[in-house]
Amino acid sequence: MTLLDVTGVRAGYGDTEILHGVDMRVEAGEIVTIIGPNGSGKSTLMKSVVGMVEASAGEIRFDGQRIEGLRADRRIPLGLCYVPQTENVFPTLTITENLEMGGFLRNDRLDGRIRDMFELFPDLAEKRSARAGSLSGGQRQMMAVARALMLEPKLLLLDEPTAGLSPMLMEAVFRMVRDINATGVAVLMVEHNAKKALSISHRGYVLAVGEVRMESTGPELANDPSVGRLYLGSE
Amino acid sequence: MARASQVAQTLLAIIFIVLALSQIGLAVNGIFLGSILALGAVGITLVFGVMRFANIAHGDMMTMGAYVTFFLLVSVLPEHTGLGPFTFGFPLLIALPVSMAAVAALAVGMDILVFRKLRLRRANIVTIEIASLGVAIAIRGFVQMVWGTPVRYFPNEGRTHFSLPADISIAPNHLFVSGAALVLAIALHLLLTRTKQGKAMRATSDNPDLARASGINTDRVLLWTWAIAGALAGAAGVLLVIFNATAQLKPTMGFQLLVPLFAAVVVGGIGNPYGAFLGAMLIGISMEVSTAWALPTYKPAIAFTVMVVVLLFRPRGILGSKG
Numbered sequence: 289m290t291l292l293d294v295t296g297v298r299a300g301y302g303d304t305e306i307l308h309g310v311d312m313r314v315e316a317g318e319i320v321t322i323i324g325p326n327g328s329g330k331s332t333l334m335k336s337v338v339g340m341v342e343a344s345a346g347e348i349r350f351d352g353q354r355i356e357g358l359r360a361d362r363r364i365p366l367g368l369c370y371v372p373q374t375e376n377v378f379p380t381l382t383i384t385e386n387l388e389m390g391g392f393l394r395n396d397r398l399d400g401r402i403r404d405m406f407e408l409f410p411d412l413a414e415k416r417s418a419r420a421g422s423l424s425g426g427q428r429q430m431m432a433v434a435r436a437l438m439l440e441p442k443l444l445l446l447d448e449p450t451a452g453l454s455p456m457l458m459e460a461v462f463r464m465v466r467d468i469n470a471t472g473v474a475v476l477m478v479e480h481n482a483k484k485a486l487s488i489s490h491r492g493y494v495l496a497v498g499e500v501r502m503e504s505t506g507p508e509l510a511n512d513p514s515v516g517r518l519y520l521g522s523e
Numbered sequence: 524m525a526r527a528s529q530v531a532q533t534l535l536a537i538i539f540i541v542l543a544l545s546q547i548g549l550a551v552n553g554i555f556l557g558s559i560l561a562l563g564a565v566g567i568t569l570v571f572g573v574m575r576f577a578n579i580a581h582g583d584m585m586t587m588g589a590y591v592t593f594f595l596l597v598s599v600l601p602e603h604t605g606l607g608p609f610t611f612g613f614p615l616l617i618a619l620p621v622s623m624a625a626v627a628a629l630a631v632g633m634d635i636l637v638f639r640k641l642r643l644r645r646a647n648i649v650t651i652e653i654a655s656l657g658v659a660i661a662i663r664g665f666v667q668m669v670w671g672t673p674v675r676y677f678p679n680e681g682r683t684h685f686s687l688p689a690d691i692s693i694a695p696n697h698l699f700v701s702g703a704a705l706v707l708a709i710a711l712h713l714l715l716t717r718t719k720q721g722k723a724m725r726a727t728s729d730n731p732d733l734a735r736a737s738g739i740n741t742d743r744v745l746l747w748t749w750a751i752a753g754a755l756a757g758a759a760g761v762l763l764v765i766f767n768a769t770a771q772l773k774p775t776m777g778f779q780l781l782v783p784l785f786a787a788v789v790v791g792g793i794g795n796p797y798g799a800f801l802g803a804m805l806i807g808i809s810m811e812v813s814t815a816w817a818l819p820t821y822k823p824a825i826a827f828t829v830m831v832v833v834l835l836f837r838p839r840g841i842l843g844s845k846g
Contacts, residue, residue, distance in 0.1 A: 338736060364738035372736070378729040381722065389726045392719070393738040435737070 290349075291316045291443055291474050292337065292368070297346035297356075299336040306332045308498040309346065314443060315490075319465065319475045321506060323482040323515075324495035330478040331373065333495065334447050337476075338370040339363045351442065365393050367442035373451055373478075376432035379421030383412050386420050386431060390438030398438070405434040408467075426457040433464065437473075444468060446477040450485075462488055486510035532836050539805075542812055548691045549811045555697040557807025558704035559766060562759035563780065564787035564799040565711065566752030572728030572794040573741075573748050576648055577785065579655040580633065581756055582777035583662035584626050588757030589764045589772050590666050591622040596678055605680035608695035611765055612678070619703070619761050623754040630753025631746055633658055639742075659778065666774045677770040700762045707758055708800060711751070715796065724748055728794055783810060783826040790833045792843025801841055805829060 292314040300306040306329045314320045322330050335341040337348060339360035348356040355363050364370075369390075378386050387405055391398045406413035409430045415423065420431055429449055436444055446465070450458040458481060466488055469475050479485035486492045489506030494515055502515065509515055543550040563585055570578050595618040603612030637658055641651050684692040715721040727734040727744045734741050756777075763780070764772050787806045791798025806826045813825040833841065 340732060340736065360735040361738050361740050364736065370736045372733065375730055376733060378726045378733065380729050381725055385722055385725075388719070388722060389734070389737050389739065392723060439738070 289316045290314075291318075291351060292476065293347075293349040294333075294337065295347045295349075297333070297336055297343045297348060299332055299341050299343045301332075301341070305344070306498050307336065307343075310495070310498070310500055312493050312500060312503075314474050314476050316442070317469070317472060317474055318490040319469050319477070319488060319506070321482075321485045321489040321492045322476070322478045322495055323480075323486065323492065323509075324501075328495045329498040330495055331447055332498075334370065334445050334476070334478055338368065338445060340370075364439065367439070368445065369436035369439055369441035369443075370445040371432045371436045371447060371449065373447040377420040377423070377428055377435065380419055382419055383416045383423075383431060386435050387438055390435035393439060401438055401440070405437065408437075409434050425452055426454075426460070429453065429457075429461060430464070433468075437468065441473060443474045443476060446475065448478055448480055450479065450481050458484070482515070483510050528836055535832065535836070539809070543808055546812045546815045547689055549815055550808050551691055551693065552697070553808030553811030554804065555701050555766060555807075556811055557804040558701045558708075559759050559762050560780070560783055560787050560807050561800045561803035562704055562707060562755045562762070563784045564791070564803045565708070565796045566755040566759075567784060568788045568791070568794055568796055568799040569724070569728075569748050570752045571788070572796075573724065573731070573745055574638070574642075576651045576655065577788070578752075579652065579781065580659040580662060581752070581784065582779070582781040583659045583666075584630060584753055584756040584777065585760035585763065585780065586666055586772075586774060586777035587629060587662055588622045588626045588760030589776065590670055590760075591625045591757070592618040592761045592764070593670070593675055593677060593772055595621060602678060604678050605682070608682060608685075609699055609765075610679040610682050610696055610770060615677070615761070615765070619758060622761055623757040626757030626760070627750040627753035629662075630749040630756070634746060634749045639745075663774050663778065670774070672774060675772045677764055677772070679765075679770040694768070696765045700766050703758065703762060707755060711755070711796065714751070720744075720747055724751075782823040783807075786826040786830040790830050790840055792840030795840070795842045798840055798842035805833075805841075 290313050294310060294312045296309045296311060298305055298307055298309055310333055322333065324330050332341055336343045339358060343356045346356070347354060350366055350368060353366065355366065378389060381389065384402065387402050388398055391401055411427050412431060412434060420428065423431055450461050453461065462484060465475055465477065477485060486506040487510045492504060492506045492509040493500050494502040494509065502509065563581060567578055567581050592615065596614055600614035600617060603614055604610065606612045637654055638651065641654055682695055684694050686692045715725055723734065723739050723744050724747060727739060727741050731741055760777060763776060764770055783806050787802035788799050790805055791800065791802030806829055809829045810822040810825050813822065817825065
């Protein structure tokens with residue numbers, strides 16, 4: 289079943305168009321990774337899916353429903369949660385309060401879900417009354433993901449979850465992505481760490497200058513020498 | 524360098540405390556003035572937190588609160604003065620919450636009629652500031668049109684002060700002022716830390732984009748913030764009148780407080796309600812204590828001087844942390 293279906297989306301900031309008609313999809317239960325050079329529109333694509341950037345043309349369907357005209361806070365309840373690359377926690381709120389805000393739309397008591405999150409991220413449990421602004425880089429990333437998981441989304445969008453992390457923490461983040469996916473949550477992520485991210489992904493897209501240039505299974509893209517040469521400027 | 528700055532800050536704090544203690548009677552008065560400033564400053568800082576602009580109309584919202592109470596006391600409620608040790612009567616206890624509600628409604632109305640339209644057009648900060656100055660002038664114009672420019676008075680009755688040791692004399696009204704301010708401050712604290720809506724206000728102030736990405740309706744949070752800031756401003760206006768020995772009102776009373784209000788907001792750290800409270804106390808005490816040596820007309824200058832000195836050492840204010 290197709291969870292997210294993006295067709296012909298054009299989007300940008302002001303008069304500058306960054307996405308020139310992008311098609312992509314995420315099936316239920318998949319991990320999909322978008323890679324591409326800086327300025328290719330990866331983050332803009334994520335933002336247009338969650339509604340932080342308006343699509344000027346094209347269609348975005350989530351769970352069969354058209355969402356491109358909805359405000360961001362109306363898209364979230366449908367089951368897609370987003371973790372921005374930076375500024376992804378509420379720094380002056382405590383860890384627990386951050387989780388409560390993640391679960392803002394839930395009408396039941398949040399205690400159970402918060403306990404689940406503390407089980408999944410034991411580091412956070414220890415600091416539950418600390419301000420999120422005081423967390424280290426790795427903990428902050430965990431905090432950001434935990435916040436997004438509070439609503440038990442069907443699709444989790446991660447914008448460069450390993451940016452600025454040490455290799456050991458990167459491993460931990462990728463392990464976490466797999467663990468989350470194993471619970472049935474589909475994941476769409478943008479990653480700089482292309483090889484590693486693609487190797488755990490079901491499928492991948494290569495984005496360049498606002499267009500999809502390649503689309504294939506994760507491992508295949510990871511091992512395609514032309515991907516690295518043409519689009520990542522490495523190897 | 525960091526050591527030197529710490530030493531200087533400690534020295535300044537000691538000088539402040541010594542000066543305040545040397546004029547303890549004035550300092551106590553300053554706490555009462557500070558509690559009124561706090562109600563205004565907290566509102567300004569809350570609005571700034573979610574909307575990123577300093578509301579120049581805040582002083583005139585306070586004026587409006589005072590005049591709504593004046594209207595109720597003179598034209599609607601039964602005549603009564605001298606409740607217990609206070610100069611005012613029991614009708615004030617009814618008029619106060621009604622005025623708070625009225626100014627809250629005014630603040631929400633301002634947002635819907637003016638500021639929301641500017642937000643939707645993505646107006647820049649200067650346009651929004653000038654618009655809030657326009658709203659300030661419009662509110663004052665309304666007050667002058669309805670109640671005229673001469674000084675007015677709440678119905679009141681003379682009362683003797685409580686005298687304490689060390690030459691401190693306290694007007695009973697002043698105790699009411701600080702008591703009411705304290706109750707409102709505690710209520711606000713509980714709202715911000717214990718309720719879902721209050722936490723959503725803090726979250727929106729921290730990071731509006733992430734708040735929206737969490738499903739928080741930030742437009743509704745804005746209206747809540749205006750309502751709360753308006754209610755506090757309304758209360759501050761009423762308390763400002765009964766703080767005055769002769770309970771007088773004039774159309775410029777709120778606007779004249781803008782300088783100390785903004786100084787309190789900046790000193791405390793813009794956007795931080797606890798900082799605004801602390802800043803208001805610091806500014807209030809400094810202003811009152813300064814009258815031992817300087818003419819009272821210099822009070823706003825003193826407020827600004829304190830602000831400049833604090834910013835020299837703490838550029839983001841006492842409790843400011845946000846970049």
